[in-house]
Amino acid sequence: MLKYQQIAAEIEQYINQHDLKQGDKLPVLEQLMSQYGVSKSTVTKALELLERKGIIFQLRGSGIFVRRHNRPGYMSLFSTQGFKSNLGDRMLTSDVLDVSVTKPDATVAQNLGIDVTDDVYRVERVRFVDGEVFCHEESYFVKAIVPYLNREIVADSIFDYVQGALGVTIGFSDMYMQVGRLSASEAGYLGLQQDDPTLRIETIFHLSNGKPFDYSRITYHYEYSQFVVQANGPYM
Amino acid sequence: MLKYQQIAAEIEQYINQHDLKQGDKLPVLEQLMSQYGVSKSTVTKALELLERKGIIFQLRGSGIFVRRHNRPGYMSLFSTQGFKSNLGDRMLTSDVLDVSVTKPDATVAQNLGIDVTDDVYRVERVRFVDGEVFCHEESYFVKAIVPYLNREIVADSIFDYVQGALGVTIGFSDMYMQVGRLSASEAGYLGLQQDDPTLRIETIFHLSNGKPFDYSRITYHYEYSQFVVQANGPYM
DNA sequence: AATTATAATTGTACCGGTACAATTAAACAA
DNA sequence: TTGTTTAATTGTACCGGTACAATTATAATT
Structure with missing residues (x-):
């Protein structure tokens, strides 16, 4: 499994396990870099994947936030x-x-x-x-x-x-x-x-x-x- | 407008103007780099955008190809x-x-x-x-x-x-x-x-x-x- | 207290590089 | 001709860097 896929999976798992809500803030990019021991571009790629899956959104100058839709039946x-x-x-x-x-x-x-x-x-x-x-x-x-x-x-x-x-x-x-x-x-x-x-x-x-x-x-x-x-x- | 957005728009326009079909091959990455005078990562980002829009698909070792669905009414x-x-x-x-x-x-x-x-x-x-x-x-x-x-x-x-x-x-x-x-x-x-x-x-x-x-x-x-x-x- | 200017934080754009895996083409052997 | 090995092509993963714009926090001003 590729690094950025692995990291994306772990972040997603973290969000689920801690039951984070829409708008909750994730660690900043730099911390994720050191936490997973990879370069900036690899973390960025992982985050991009999660963004496409609708799991997070990123806001320049501010941070990385959890995205959640709120309709269980769908x-x-x-x-x-x-x-x-x-x-x-x-x-x-x-x-x-x-x-x-x-x-x-x-x-x-x-x-x-x-x-x-x-x-x-x-x-x-x-x-x-x-x-x-x-x-x-x-x-x-x-x-x-x-x-x-x-x-x-x-x-x-x-x-x-x-x-x-x-x-x-x-x-x-x-x-x-x-x-x-x-x-x-x-x-x-x-x-x-x-x-x-x-x-x-x-x-x-x-x-x-x-x-x-x-x-x-x-x-x-x-x-x-x-x-x-x-x-x-x-x-x- | 950002460089990679501009390049993506131009490539899309090129595809439409030349009426390229599904599977038609686009110039290779290196040529796109020199053609637009930007680095590899910028071209890659443009192509990624087009891939998400369903306009191209990329195949490692082979090339960049046009993607087209074939139902006009939709x-x-x-x-x-x-x-x-x-x-x-x-x-x-x-x-x-x-x-x-x-x-x-x-x-x-x-x-x-x-x-x-x-x-x-x-x-x-x-x-x-x-x-x-x-x-x-x-x-x-x-x-x-x-x-x-x-x-x-x-x-x-x-x-x-x-x-x-x-x-x-x-x-x-x-x-x-x-x-x-x-x-x-x-x-x-x-x-x-x-x-x-x-x-x-x-x-x-x-x-x-x-x-x-x-x-x-x-x-x-x-x-x-x-x-x-x-x-x-x-x-x- | 409210506004405004300033500085720190933080993600994004873009560069240029190395290594590599998948594909395709070429060379070779049966 | 047919299959097999080898080499060239080509996009992707990953690194590490600089510059910058948007946001937020802080300080200064009214």
């Missing part, structure tokens, strides 16, 4: 999208409906940048948070990149498996969101009525080399899907 | 939230329903971290993109920070005014999203039916010193609200 949009596993103390489980190798239709192929003759893994799951139906997910993996999947892997975290066992690194993702109405079958999975409102998110996950490897469509249960997104300033 | 979630004005060539207009000074109710006061006896500006607008009803917005500004607003300012960009004329800098925001059904009055504003699905986003905007100054509730027209969010990897 999950980070990104934590439910493969990234960051910090769902806090919530239990995430899955019913696996399908794991199979097939050919993609035109839409799927286009989103994955492959040919309709290429193989893909199709995975279908219903996901639960603390036992409550949370979403229905249909996702496709490029088989050339993810050569093997089974029900055990899929019941757990696919992303951990892909990054761990397969040794590929995930780079970035494009999420497309829209609101709509549930179809009859979707309503069945989510325990809702047809035409009930829903949030749909399609996501294309890319490896760090830019190649798409996963295209997923998630339909959220509107009563249990409350998301928080912490954004950082107008950067320019 | 707007960046952040561009509709005060940040970044890059709505492309779309026309954003507003019907101003209310601009007045009042006292906040308990919820508003709590979200803004002020007392119910403090003054706030209440602004209510219906917003249009290319003439189509896009959303209904109700927002509250802390009067101690934003001492004056009128219909002209509000019809345009409030954020530009706040940052420009008032000289305060916006730091970060917390967005809370959920899906629900429209009330009768909301449906009226959006030209929809009661109980139609909708996306609701509440946002608390903070100054760079961490103080909240704007709390807004937006209700989106579900047919015209399609958002894209470009996320960057699991950072840790």
Whole structure:
């Protein structure tokens, strides 16, 4: 693990363990430097990471402060999208409906940048948070990149498996969101009525080399899907 | 304007003017250094900015590449939230329903971290993109920070005014999203039916010193609200 | 007590450097 | 041709430094 990642993790842990609140001040840069025995730029990089994660904010001439949003029921949009596993103390489980190798239709192929003759893994799951139906997910993996999947892997975290066992690194993702109405079958999975409102998110996950490897469509249960997104300033 | 911001803006402009596609390669770091006559770290910082904006991705040992999502109809979630004005060539207009000074109710006061006896500006607008009803917005500004607003300012960009004329800098925001059904009055504003699905986003905007100054509730027209969010990897 | 000028604090911009890991290209061998 | 080894390319991690702007604390003034 890189130094600045390690330091960021330790500072985050410190904030959680001491239950620091919004606006609480952290040690000044110079102290963090000596405390962790690294140069200024390394600490700065760690802090930048935490800033992007929405955990701190820095104010020139003043100090480094804790940033906290105050709505317990809301999950980070990104934590439910493969990234960051910090769902806090919530239990995430899955019913696996399908794991199979097939050919993609035109839409799927286009989103994955492959040919309709290429193989893909199709995975279908219903996901639960603390036992409550949370979403229905249909996702496709490029088989050339993810050569093997089974029900055990899929019941757990696919992303951990892909990054761990397969040794590929995930780079970035494009999420497309829209609101709509549930179809009859979707309503069945989510325990809702047809035409009930829903949030749909399609996501294309890319490896760090830019190649798409996963295209997923998630339909959220509107009563249990409350998301928080912490954004950082107008950067320019 | 800072050097690295300037360079980032120029590179972005270059990409747009030459209509570069996803995967197209940009000049290598060393060339960018000499081209702009700055040090490596300054170029790196510019590139990092562009990476966060979802405009490029970098691959060690290989190069710097253009990143582009391929869905024209979708707007960046952040561009509709005060940040970044890059709505492309779309026309954003507003019907101003209310601009007045009042006292906040308990919820508003709590979200803004002020007392119910403090003054706030209440602004209510219906917003249009290319003439189509896009959303209904109700927002509250802390009067101690934003001492004056009128219909002209509000019809345009409030954020530009706040940052420009008032000289305060916006730091970060917390967005809370959920899906629900429209009330009768909301449906009226959006030209929809009661109980139609909708996306609701509440946002608390903070100054760079961490103080909240704007709390807004937006209700989106579900047919015209399609958002894209470009996320960057699991950072840790 | 309230305002204003001054000084100390503290993060950010920018420089220039070394070492290194991932990728790609070139050279070589089977 | 195909695979393997080697070398060149290229971005990232990390160091340590100077200058500076925004904030906050202190001192001086009204």
